[in-house]
Amino acid sequence: MKLCTFPGQGTPISIPTLRSVVSRRPVQCPESLLRYVYAHPSNPGSIAVSSALFYQLFAAPLQQQQLLLLGHSLGELTCFWANGMFDIENLFHIANYRNDLMVQCTKRYLQARGINQRFALWALSSPRAQNLPKEVEQLLQELQIDSVSIANANSVKQCVVTGLVSELESLRIELHLKFPRLRITELTNPDGIPFHNSAVLRPTHELLYDYIWKIMKDKGTNLNMQLDHPILCNLDGQLSTVAHRALEKFVRCSSNTVQFTECYDTINNDMSGELDEAICMGPGSVVYNLVRRNCQLKAWEFDSLESIQKYEMSHNT
Numbered sequence: 001m002k003l004c005t006f007p008g009q010g011t012p013i014s015i016p017t018l019r020s021v022v023s024r025r026p027v028q029c030p031e032s033l034l035r036y037v038y039a040h041p042s043n044p045g046s047i048a049v050s051s052a053l054f055y056q057l058f059a060a061p062l063q064q065q066q067l068l069l070l071g072h073s074l075g076e077l078t079c080f081w082a083n084g085m086f087d088i089e090n091l092f093h094i095a096n097y098r099n100d101l102m103v104q105c106t107k108r109y110l111q112a113r114g115i116n117q118r119f120a121l122w123a124l125s126s127p128r129a130q131n132l133p134k135e136v137e138q139l140l141q142e143l144q145i146d147s148v149s150i151a152n153a154n155s156v157k158q159c160v161v162t163g164l165v166s167e168l169e170s171l172r173i174e175l176h177l178k179f180p181r182l183r184i185t186e187l188t189n190p191d192g193i194p195f196h197n198s199a200v201l202r203p204t205h206e207l208l209y210d211y212i213w214k215i216m217k218d219k220g221t222n223l224n225m226q227l228d229h230p231i232l233c234n235l236d237g238q239l240s241t242v243a244h245r246a247l248e249k250f251v252r253c254s255s256n257t258v259q260f261t262e263c264y265d266t267i268n269n270d271m272s273g274e275l276d277e278a279i280c281m282g283p284g285s286v287v288y289n290l291v292r293r294n295c296q297l298k299a300w301e302f303d304s305l306e307s308i309q310k311y312e313m314s315h316n317t
Helices: 015-024 031-039 044-062 075-082 088-112 132-143 165-178 204-219 243-253 260-270 286-294 305-316
Strands: 002-006 067-071 119-125 149-155 158-164 183-187 226-232 239-242 277-281 299-302
Touching: 002 044, 002 075, 002 286, 015 031, 015 044, 015 305, 031 044, 031 088, 044 075, 044 088, 044 277, 044 299, 044 305, 067 075, 075 088, 075 226, 075 243, 088 204, 119 132, 119 165, 132 149, 132 158, 132 165, 149 260, 149 286, 158 165, 204 243, 226 243, 226 260, 239 243, 260 286, 277 286, 286 299, 299 305
Parallel strands: 002 067, 002 277, 067 226, 277 299
Antiparallel strands: 119 158, 119 183, 149 158, 226 239
């Protein structure tokens, strides 16, 4: 069995790279949608569609071979598309609807409290930390700062936190004192969304679930019980083979921490010997680097014409 990964929201798309791949390899995507992706590379739907195009080129030669799918945050939605639950245009619309819901919830949260500032995202990394996400969470509890939360537990050395700009800035000195050699990188967040923040984004659950369910019902896939390819869920790092349970977990994780470290534990411990390699779909190499550093698997990039050819040449020989 092979592990196949998909990147999350905010992953940069190299349009020249994507154009090069699409012009030389056969993909199934409406021309109008491709034109939109080329014109709006930072759009959440564009990112989801881009990763789906790379997956088409990887999965087509495999025919019926079973895969284990793992998506980072928004990338988990692409796992459902890869299971045939909806088409690539639906994938695009769901990704954007999810983003619109988060934007609306954030605005309502700020307006209801009379807050006139934005939420920011910080990536934290510390080579000396034993388990940075848990240590940061403990620090937040000690300081009684409820509005700052862990968005992504990407590894024991790296996590992403979200919070109001002023509250994150007030934490800066505490973080540097607590974690020697800590590196703080402010991430691009054009809509000011507090990703995976339960206090702000919990109201998205029902609306997002109903939207996806209606699309699946229209496609006739809402009655599908078993997934063709199991999904390793961000919510708890556990394997899901039942479609509606996996969907519930995806929706819930929209306002809960992405537990990528727990996904590694499942891969390295529970599935040891079952997986032979990881193929990391583009765009970008963020998830590839996480998998390469944290999973006991040979990892391959699949995000450009060159990397696709490298993978194919290796496996053909």
